[in-house]
Amino acid sequence: MAHICTDAGHGGPDSGAVWQSIQEKDLNLIYCGQLNAELKARGHHVLTTRLGDDDAPPLGIRCKLVNAHHRLQRPAFDCIVSLHCNVAAKVDPANGGYRALPQVRGFYAIYSQESPQSTALARSIAQKVEEAGVILKHGGMLSTVELGRTLAWIHKTLPPAVLLEMGFMTNPEELALLQNSDYQRKLIGAIADGLETFLSKQSTPQEVHHG
Structure with a gap:
């Protein structure tokens, strides 16, 4: 059994990206809830940073809470994963507003190249996501x-961490997929x-020290 911390990005007054009245924070929470359930069904212990939209600590507080749990081994986390959705847009010189780039799409994991564990975690997830037939961006x-x-x-967190950009809300096909239950x-x-x-290759909970 592993100890995993999950995070539904944004929340509360922080909506994250918004596209066609869909708020990123809501999609993130849906995916995080499903990931929590899946990991628990596989026998892992999961601690998540928010269960809804009214209990969303600011990002800095989330990081401090995770580190406090990790240091005190309540529990020591094997890894952290934060779930997000993306948008692609550029400034329209005609009106100064933003214009969507609907051709941009794909899943990718953001990681720290200073941490071999973070790199390995991102690689393991990206490989399995690609095997599932999901389109990738940045490889x-x-x-x-x-x-x-x-x-x-x-x-600013101690355990190995990745941030997953699950897809682009500004791509019509990908937005429809992100909302599809299958x-x-x-x-x-x-x-x-x-x-x-990733966890199968780790012996004990890791701590990352950034330079």
């Missing part, structure tokens, strides 16, 4: 160096498979 993996910025969820089950199953592949 399924993108380091925070390639992203061009640090992410608190990855760089697709949700397929993607969640693949993510869980990837987590278990």
